[in-house]
Amino acid sequence: MGKKAATKENNVRTCAACGVKGDKGSLLRFVAAGGLIVPDWRGALGGRAVYACPTSACVSRFYTLKRLPEKFFKGTPAFAVPQGEIHGWIRMQAEASITHFLGLARKSGIMRTGQNTLAESLERGTATPAAVLLAADLAERTVRGMIAAVPAGVPLLRWGTKESIGAATGMRPVGVIALAASPITNRIVHYCAIINHFCQEL
Numbered sequence: 001m002g003k004k005a006a007t008k009e010n011n012v013r014t015c016a017a018c019g020v021k022g023d024k025g026s027l028l029r030f031v032a033a034g035g036l037i038v039p040d041w042r043g044a045l046g047g048r049a050v051y052a053c054p055t056s057a058c059v060s061r062f063y064t065l066k067r068l069p070e071k072f073f074k075g076t077p078a079f080a081v082p083q084g085e086i087h088g089w090i091r092m093q094a095e096a097s098i099t100h101f102l103g104l105a106r107k108s109g110i111m112r113t114g115q116n117t118l119a120e121s122l123e124r125g126t127a128t129p130a131a132v133l134l135a136a137d138l139a140e141r142t143v144r145g146m147i148a149a150v151p152a153g154v155p156l157l158r159w160g161t162k163e164s165i166g167a168a169t170g171m172r173p174v175g176v177i178a179l180a181a182s183p184i185t186n187r188i189v190h191y192c193a194i195i196n197h198f199c200q201e202l
């Protein structure tokens with residue numbers, strides 16, 4: 001019983017900009033390498049790391065910190081991706097990750113496509129989705145219909161075009177995707193939230 005709690009505790013990190021604690025997987029990771037602070041999108045690089053919330057405000061603040069913890073980085077912070085490019089860089093990584101996880105969602109059979117399929121399953125009350133993805137170029141009428149049909153509490157994500165969602169999932173263009181509960185779905189929700197945070201600034 002203590003083991004589970006300890007594991008959870010190990011995954012908690014603190015944002016270097018605002019000091020709020022969060023799950024490691026939900027924060028942006030930076031490592032020090034070759035005298036620079038390098039963003040580590042996939043959490044794959046070794047070494048000491050610091051973390052920041054994946055929001056425009058915290059990333060901007062992180063970049064203007066005069067000092068970081070000594071054992072992480074000595075002296076004035078120097079960044080591999082310059083401040084003027086980091087927002088675009090994060091957005092690009094998030095886009096690529098959504099594309100990647102949509103492909104995985106298709107392969108693992110956790111997605112249903114198309115407005116009619118979703119409407120039918122909602123009517124029957126079977127298989128309530130964990131999230132619904134709507135293409136940004138979906139007709140307004142369809143969007144309104146989906147907002148009305150999808151139960152409250154189910155995240156409605158707006159991302160991509162029918163074309164790009166089709167390409168990511170290896171299908172024809174598709175504007176509505178229902179995702180079942182899965183760690184893959186959690187990642188897609190997470191990356192869409194990051195893009196929403198950042199696109200307000202772009």
Ligand SMILES: [Zn+2]
Pocket residue numbers: 015016017018019020052053058
């Ligand atoms: Zn923060």
